[in-house]
């Protein structure tokens with residue numbers, strides 16, 4: 001009897017002790033491990049602005065050649081985060097610029113030639129449209145025509161990339177704050193209808209000018225108004241034939257968009273002709289376009305560093321030319337070769353800087369760039 005009483009007492013004591021212990025640490029309190037984890041994890045700030053830099057056809061060969069041709073140093077080396085994307089299209093391993101840009105713009109794999117539409121030709125919402133919807137200022141800058149595949153995929157919805165006049169008309173459906181590129185004739189001398197979109201932009205309140213009227217530096221933007229400038233009638237020249245507007249256009253875009261009312265801005269800048277150098281299998285064409293694009297990357301990073309809350313993402317839609325550096329190349333005297341005059345399926349580097357940049361490390365599909373930007377911006 002005495003023994004069983006002692007046993008009972010011990011059990012009661014044990015239960016009491018256990019209960020007390022449980023009371024001291026209710027289940028909804030974090031464990032000390034969680035607390036420590038939470039404390040050391042850096043808080044990811046939401047960026048105010050996002051700038052997407054696309055070097056069309058800019059694979060590692062193009063970047064490397066540009067780097068060695070520039071004394072083994074490029075601005076692109078300032079990006080702290082590097083990842084790789086898989087560029088393939090919906091039904092083709094080798095993408096074109098339209099499907100490639102639509103993947104970034106909409107987060108959808110689509111067919112080659114598709115401009116902001118899914119494989120069943122339905123319009124998909126683009127980053128630029130999301131930005132507008134959420135109250136951000138928006139801009140596009142390109143060294144091709146502004147209706148060319150890459151810029152077009154962010155603002156237009158057309159079944160085929162060659163529908164330049166229809167793409168131009170889609171600009172009027174948006175309230176894009178700023179754009180600079182070639183292709184004036186698709187706006188003011190149209191074959192498919194009698195519309196003059198140059199005048200329609202002015203009637204909508206845009207400050208519009210062009211290469212024929214005045215140089216870009218003579219046509220400053222007014223922060224009170226939307227802005228459009230056409231750098232050529234059709235395709236702009238290569239940089240080694242005198243084109244020089246990309247640095248100024250990009251600086252103007254950042255300055256203008258920063259002053260526009262809104263929560264921040266979305267800007268896409270395309271170095272369009274790195275790709276054209278690849279199609280032409282022309283080493284000096286590639287290198288000169290790469291060097292100009294890299295100079296602009298330096299300006300964009302300077303802006304982002306100063307502004308302090310801008311996410312910058314730099315990538316390409318695909319590589320062009322199967323461009324490589326081959327023996328007997330030396331750093332000061334490159335020898336290069338091409339495996340094709342079209343695009344290749346090699347994985348493409350992605351560089352990121354600013355709040356949210358960490359999400360761009362790793363290997364992922366090209367469509368993930370849309371989702372990563374969306375997540376960073378809380379769109």
Ligand SMILES: [Zn+2]
Pocket residue numbers: 056057096097098100275317318
């Ligand atoms: Zn391309």
